[in-house]
Amino acid sequence: MPTWRLTLTGATFAEAINKGATRSERTLFFGHQKIIVLGEELARRDALQSVLDWWTRNRESYVAINVLLAEGDAAAIMEGRPEFARSVSMFLNDEMQQVIKTTRFVKHSLQEVLVALDAGEDILLARVKVLPDGKPQVAGTGVIHRGRLVGWLSPEETQAALWITGETKGCDVLVVPVPELDNVFSLEFCKIKPEIKPKMENESLSFEVKIEFNGRIAEKMGNPGILKAGDLQLVEGKAEAVITERLQQVMSKLQRQYRADVLGFGRRIEKKWPHRWEGMKEQWPQIFAGIPVTLQVKVKILGTGLVS
Structure with missing residues (x-):
């Protein structure tokens, strides 16, 4: 042995x-x-x-x-x-x-x-x-x-969490169905740029999460036709909807079910408002569970491959 x-x-x-x-x-x-x-x-x-x-x-x-x-x-x-x-x-x-x-x-x-x-x-x-x-x-x-x-x-929820934290080590693949084109696309993202901003308005705390995905079409299954003008914008829009749904799902699970700040939101408050953080860190799991989070996703397809 x-x-x-x-x-x-x-x-x-x-x-x-x-x-x-x-x-x-x-x-x-x-x-x-x-x-x-x-x-x-x-x-x-x-x-x-x-x-x-x-x-x-x-x-x-x-x-x-x-x-x-x-x-x-x-x-x-x-x-x-x-x-x-x-x-x-x-x-x-x-x-x-x-x-x-x-x-x-x-x-x-x-x-x-x-x-x-x-x-x-x-x-x-x-x-x-x-x-x-x-x-x-x-x-x-x-x-x-x-x-x-x-x-x-789950593996899919893990993907969404890492999109927010920016811990991606290499390229990532997202499957996006586009019924209007009778196609299913595999989009490969090698550049994912998240930006997390804490906001304080009238003593009310919230977060704004912006993520930009830059990638290419790695695969197109279904209709063998060549992509036309305007089709890329449609694919990008569908991808943004799929990603946003994934992000909302993982945020809900982490905030409501586990109350676990594995995304590092608390660290950003500590860095921006250290005195405020001292007063809330002991109750942070309860505070984190109720914080409003606004998600903004932007997808850019920069390459379509040789056949397109």
Whole structure:
């Protein structure tokens, strides 16, 4: 076998590792560790700052390792059967590099997670699960609010959240049906520019979110006809409607259901009005849930491909 899975239990992680001396004739070394997978029950029950405390103190720790959340039991993830990788841990490490190709999950290192937790900020962590065919999959995110897992975002909701935060690492693809043209378009956006502005009028707080999408037509399915003058404006309008709906959906979920500011709205208030922030930060989850957010989306198609 290319890997050996060792299961240890203890009241603390340090105790469990110490018990490893009774099971392995080799010293357990964490300097080459690449992945941490936290089980759903643990992430919901205990504050992650405490769960990860051992890594902050161990001199062998590598702060660039990636942190993921398991949907269900973390041990079940390690029993997955990747198609090509020699082990689940190698699959997860390689899969995290795919973040440059998609925004359907996020990549956060241990250092980034610890910094967010120490600052009391909410954060998104990549979700991993095992599909019915036994293959592991990284898609979607877990919502960490006040140090604990409170729920999940689907891959599509994760995309919308990252469009707002600007954490996109590479190009992203959006499918846009246009019945008027009898076509379905795949639009590839390699430049997404979000702008988030907090506003205060008559002591009433609100946010204005403007996002500009610049991209090209990557695929056109359906009617084989060549695009005509004015068709691009129609496609852009349809794309803006699809994106706006996605953004409204994720904003509603984060504000009403989870009350988790993973989008960093609070940081912008702290930066612009530090004195006001001091008076509202303790009640920020409740305030965040009721803040009006105005969304403005602009799509520009700058390329149509050779055939168009």
